[in-house]
Amino acid sequence: MDEYTRTEISxxxxxxxGVAAIAYLSLSIAGVQLFAGHGTTVTGRFASVGELKEGxxxxxxxxxxxxxxxxxxxxxxxxxxxxxxxxxAIPADTIASIRTEGLLGEAYVMLRPGGSERNLxxxxxxxxxxxxxxxxxxxxxYALEKP
Numbered sequence: 602m603d604e605y606t607r608t609e610i611s612x613x614x615x616x617x618x619g620v621a622a623i624a625y626l627s628l629s630i631a632g633v634q635l636f637a638g639h640g641t642t643v644t645g646r647f648a649s650v651g652e653l654k655e656g657x658x659x660x661x662x663x664x665x666x667x668x669x670x671x672x673x674x675x676x677x678x679x680x681x682x683x684x685x686x687x688x689x690a691i692p693a694d695t696i697a698s699i700r701t702e703g704l705l706g707e708a709y710v711m712l713r714p715g716g717s718e719r720n721l722x723x724x725x726x727x728x729x730x731x732x733x734x735x736x737x738x739x740x741x742x743y744a745l746e747k748p
Contacts, residue, residue, distance in 0.1 A: 641685045641723045645697045650679040651733025653699050653708040659683050661712045683710060692717040699733035
């Protein structure tokens, strides 16, 4: 019946490649990882998570090493589950802090590894955490403070 020319087949391949590239970029921007390993899962308890959201980045020394898997309320504190890459070992005395990229950027979790020789296993809890700093509270505090 219909015979396709070499040009039509080439155009078809380019269209398929373009759609695949756009789909990959869309998923990457959204933070979805299709082929990622399970990695290590650790939890941390915070008094306040501020604007931290599920899927937020987890960093060590400014380098992304994982993401926030879940945030839930547990005994009036925020229980945050972090997914860390298999290639990264988390010392037992690591401190987790919630930070913001820039003044109005997105919140992320910063891990500061300690010097412990024991590493956290998957499912263990971080011993030390620092809650998010609320910019509005700081502004109100310093604006209304008497000299």
